[in-house]
Amino acid sequence: MGAQYRGALKKCLTPCLRRAIAMNQSGAKTERLNPFKPSPSPCQRQNGEGLAQHSLNDLPQRDRNERVHALFQGAAGKKKVADRDRDPSVKVRSVMLAEQFTDKNKQAEQELNPGSSTTAGARNWRASLTLNLTKESNRTILKQAAHQGPLRVQRPFYPEGAQRPHIYILHPPGGLVCGDEIDINARVEHGAGALFTTPSAGKIYRTDAAGHRQCQTVRLHCADADSLEWLPQENIIYDGADGAQTLQLHTSPASRFIAWEITALGRPAADAPFARGAFTQTTLILRDGAPCFFERVALRGEGPGFKEPWGLQGQQVYGSLLAGYVQDSPQRLLQQCREALQTDAAIAALEAGKDLRWTLTRKDDLIILRALCQQSEPIKRLFMAAWSLLRPTLIGVESHPPRIWAT
Structure with missing residues (x-):
């Protein structure tokens, strides 16, 4: 026309x-x-x-x-x-x-949506993202970015130079409802490095009466990579949700990685605790195909896992940071990091004012930091401080927070 x-x-x-x-x-x-x-x-x-x-x-x-x-x-x-x-x-x-x-x-x-259907019974919305980063001419490039459904990435950002891009994973719907599934597969090839994060908190909303489960699975491959960092924002589990979250890291003895997950059960600020529903979180690290770390958290609303000493101890937010593999003197690095966090005035203030509880341990050459709190912000600050301490020794570069964290 x-x-x-x-x-x-x-x-x-x-x-x-x-x-x-x-x-x-x-x-x-x-x-x-x-x-x-x-x-x-x-x-x-x-x-x-x-x-x-x-x-x-x-x-x-x-x-x-x-x-x-x-x-x-x-x-x-x-x-x-x-x-x-x-x-x-x-x-x-x-x-x-x-x-x-x-x-x-x-x-x-x-x-685009292989699991979608127009029938009334199929209410799920499946989304997947496959990423492949390789090194070419001393530069890490995003060679493959295939997506299905509402899940994708922006272009790579290079605030630290050409070797280590920051990748922002975007999920436009903003959360998972009944039956939704997210599947992320990221592979960092030999000599390449990457930092993955999200622009905002993930959400798992209340499920329907039929109890359709919401699932998120993340698989990260970094066997021959220079480094891989998985540093997403926190996940908020709404009251009445039925969610399952899985994180898998496929590594080799020479891998260098830092990964964290922060989970908030309910919305304390809105007086909406996690009173009903269920949530399961699984973390698995494989070294040359063999499991070297496995953790599974299974919680139900108002269940004993919320208040017992072996559980969340009455807290509503928990998180874990995993860093490996420390090639030289892992115990010395552990002690240095612990002392730095204990003497950090900002962390001490958070412990006093927000009832922040944390512990730093190791399993062979794997550093493990765990935290409990009533809010997610103190745990995020604790993890960022630990990341700043571990990154120079483990990966060989100073910490450089993604710009999206400041927005």
Whole structure:
């Protein structure tokens, strides 16, 4: 359509549609252009019925443009459209093209959301993201970024130089509802490095009466990588949710990585504790394919795991930071980090004012930091302080917080 009609079409779209509906109303069998009427069913098409009663939106772009153009030409334009619609070859061609267009749309939607369905029983929305980072000419590049559904990344940012990009993982819906699934696979190849984070807190909302579970699975491969850092924002588990979260790290003895997860059960600030529902969190680290660290947390609303000393001790936010593998003197690094955190005035103030509890241990060459609190912010500050202490020794560079954390 010419540019001179675009502005007029925007202003006069409703009158045009009314005029289109009112066209050729002389008889029941007269072909009419009804933009609001759906396309004929497959049975109708097979029997030759309803060929001229297709929807304006189902027509190919050229046919649609000709009809809208004709509406601006008065009676002559209407006659041209009517004559054209009476031509059987034109009607059949338009319907065939419309069917092909619809089939391609359905096929593309199915490829984009393989688990989606239009039936009332299928309410899940599956999303996946596959990333592959490689090193080329002393620069880490995002070689592959394949996504399905509402999950993707922005372009890599390089605030630390070409060797170690920051990757922001975006989930536009902002959270998981009943039946939703997120699957993230990231591989950092030999000599490459990357820091992964999220721009905002993840959320798992209340499930439905049928109890459809919300799941998130993250698989990180860094066997031959220079470094990998998984530092997302906290996850908020709403009251009534039924969530499952899994983090897998596939490593080798020479891998260097830092990963943390922070989980807030309920919303204490909104007086909405996690009183109903369930949440399961699994963390698995494999070294050359063999498990070297496994942890599983299974909680239910108002269950004993919330208040018992072996559980959350009455706290509503917990987190774990894992850093490995320390090649030289892991015990010395552990002691240095512990002393620095204990003498940190900011951390001491958080312990006194917000009831922050933390412990720093190690399992062979793996450093483990755990924390409990009533709010997520003190744990985030504790983990950022520990990250700043561990990163220079473990990865060989000073800490450089992602810019998105400051927004």
